[in-house]
Amino acid sequence: MRTPAKKTRAPRKPRGLNREQAEEIYARLAEIRPEPRTELEYVNAYTLVVAVALSAQATDVGVNKATRRLFAAADTPEAMLALGEDAVREHIKTIGLFRNKAKNVIALSRLIVDEFGGEVPRTREALMRLPGVGRKTANVVMNEAFGEPTIAVDTHIFRVANRTGLGPGKTPDEVEARLEAITPPAYLKGAHHWLILHGRYVCKARKPECWRCAIADLCRFKDKTPAP
Missing domain, CATH: 1.10.1670.10 (Helix-hairpin-Helix base-excision DNA repair enzymes (C-terminal))
Incomplete structure (x- = not known):
């Protein structure tokens, strides 16, 4: 056996x-x-949202190089909409997935203007309504911009x-x-x-x-x- x-x-x-x-x-x-703080460069809550959204599948160093000129040209959602998708795409073309990210930057800017009065929302649920913003991005913004734990x-x-x-x-x-x-x-x-x-x-x-x-x-x- x-x-x-x-x-x-x-x-x-x-x-x-x-x-x-x-x-x-x-x-x-x-x-x-x-x-400690994020290594992404930003000037206000809005530019932080954009920077974090752009950082998906990209390095902070690469994002910072692209956003220095972008944020000098547009650091509010209204200014970004005036800049337009083509110009945004040109500024961020060194970042991975730049075409789709340029669309998201314009779309999230429009939503911030149309539904939130030009101010970045402070809750996770509202932030996650923005195109290109998931839970991770929302948490970064809440922590860095608004001091949430x-x-x-x-x-x-x-x-x-x-x-x-x-x-x-x-x-x-x-x-x-x-x-x-x-x-x-x-x-x-x-x-x-x-x-x-x-x-x-x-x-x-x-x-x-x-x-x-x-x-x-x-x-x-x-x-x-x-x-x-």
Whole structure:
């Protein structure tokens, strides 16, 4: 009689960090960057909406290069409408998906003028009505422009939250919910910026620089990169 083969169990994923560990992570990141903020350049809430919408599948550096001249020509929705789609497209042609993004910039500008009196709406629901604005963009605007304690989960934050165990999840919405649940209130306002900047400059996608990471001892990532 053949002995049944033993079933091999898939290795368990590391459990998330506890609140005390989460607080220590934020304390260390806050010590490195006491006043974190977006690296996108903007002059008001409206130009922030445009800049964040343009940053989808593009780098902040690339967006900033394009928007310096664009915002010099138009920094209000009324001025952007007067500038026109063709001119907007010409300004942002170095950015990926620039044709569709130019259409969205004009469309969101018109909606802001027609339905919100030329003022950027302050709620997530209203912001997400703007063409080209999803939950992530809305959260960035609410946090940066209006001081709301929101967490916008982009690829950097998704990676850092899962690698460290701070907010593991299979979807951006799941990661956002877990980060909001475990982040101490005192750190909620800056959490988005601390995590995105950490992911951009230290916890990089292909080769995280674990040897110089301020939270390496708390991080649950097993395959830590040794010092070069």
